Amino acid sequence: MPVTAAEKDHYPGWKDNPLPDGPVGEAIAYGSRILAHTPENAPAYVGNALNCTSCHLNGGRTPWAAPWVGIWGVFPEFRSRNAKVNTLQDRINDCFERSLNGRALAPESREMIGILAYMQWLSRDVPTGKNVSSRGFLHIKSTLTPDPHRGARIYAQKCALCHGDEGQGSYAASGAMIYPPLWGPRSFNIGAGMARLNTAAAFVKANMPFGQGNSLTDQEAFDVAVFFTRQPRPDFAGKLDDWPKGGRPEDARY
Ligand code: HEC
Ligand code: HEC
Incomplete structure (x- = not known):
């Protein structure tokens, strides 16, 4: 089911507000640049032509395109893929290693801190532990064998x-x-x-x-x-x- 315009309004964090002044605002802006232009801003960690936002559309603010709104408050989370409780840093690095066919960032690197600052800022109006209703992807089924x-x-x-x-x-x-x-x-x-x-x-x-x-x-x-x-x-x-x-x-x- 598509998300309606009214439903988008449930997530004030989807809207653009001015960034905070000072070092935190700078970290958020840096994180946002990395996510939107990843090969240019984190070349040592990227092995293909994609940006993070090639899939997480509109800076992670599109419903049903694995949005990052609310993501800050739902990690750590158990994932069967590695059978561990994963931090948000682990999850970000999964996409660096797989979606961007690259390498993991050091958890304390300036790049990782910028990315976290951006995701926290996007999530600022979503209660801790609450998923946005359009987290991840739509659930659809094929009636015939895919051809x-x-x-x-x-x-x-x-x-x-x-x-x-x-x-x-x-x-x-x-x-x-x-x-x-x-x-x-x-x-x-x-x-x-x-x-x-x-x-x-x-x-x-x-x-x-x-x-x-x-x-x-x-x-x-x-x-x-x-x-x-x-x-x-x-x-x-x-x-x-x-x-x-x-x-x-x-x-x-x-
Ligand atoms: C080729 C498409 C693609 C690209 C590019 C991509 N991702 Fe993802 N990302 C996904 C998919 C698909 C998932 C959900 C995977 C699953 O179902 O387990 C995901 C999940 C995530 C999640 C967890 C979302 C949730 O709801 O749990 C985060 C955080 C994330 N990606 C960050 C990033 C970052 C940071 C980058 C850039 C380094 C990136 N992604 C690049 C496809 C992509
Ligand atoms: C008008 C141009 C356009 C058309 C037509 C289009 N796409 Fe895309 N597609 C894009 C853009 C632009 C992005 C990345 C969005 C961004 O960077 O903000 C994208 C991203 C993607 C991605 C995720 C990134 C990646 O490279 O894996 C997939 C998968 C995808 N499109 C599949 C399709 C499929 C399948 C179709 C046909 C049904 C299609 N697209 C038609 C422009 C298009």
Whole structure:
């Protein structure tokens, strides 16, 4: 179910307010720059062309695009993927290592502190321990078996214009990324949440084509997602350590 405009208003933290003055405001602004332009601002930790906000849309303020609003107050949290209680820093580093095919930040690094400051600021009006209603991704189901051939046709008609015929994304003459890649060496790796069929389909359903969320049927979202998630992409060396105590989701790639 899409989030209505009225529902968005439940989360005052989604709105832009002036940043606090002084060092905290500077840390928030720095964190925001890293998240929105990650390869430029944290080059040592990024192994592909994506920004954090390529998926966490609008600076982490879009419902059903794994928003960061409220995220500050819900960690530490148990996750079956590593069978541990994870801090927010652990979770951020998961996306650096998998979604950005890169390396973990030191928990006390200036970059990590900036990112945390930004996420806390976004979360400032959400009660501690409370999930926003649109946390994570939509829950959708396919009625038919997802079909990559149907998906390839949808991709050519509705996605390739921005994401490229070969899923490579599009780039300015300077090399700056304009539209993010969906597969190939500059995209997320096989260990990323977006490499999982259900997650990718749910993201696409709510958010793609960009600016036309909820225009595909659930089945179309699954078909295009099964097509692009199965394309070649970087491997993830740590994959063998995932789900050590079980709970492996059925759509995991390994
Ligand atoms: C390719 C898409 C993609 C990119 C790029 C990405 N993420 Fe994520 N992120 C996800 C997905 C998918 C999830 C949820 C994964 C799951 O279902 O376990 C997630 C979850 C998260 C969460 C937890 C959200 C929650 O509700 O528990 C945080 C925090 C986060 N990402 C931070 C980041 C940061 C910081 C970056 C940049 C270093 C980043 N992400 C880049 C796809 C992405
Ligand atoms: C009008 C251009 C446009 C079209 C058409 C479009 N997208 Fe996107 N897509 C974007 C933009 C822009 C972003 C990143 C948003 C940002 O950086 O703020 C994005 C992000 C994504 C992401 C997450 C980032 C990544 O690279 O993995 C996925 C997955 C995605 N789109 C899939 C699709 C699919 C599937 C379709 C077709 C159904 C589609 N998009 C159509 C512009 C587009």
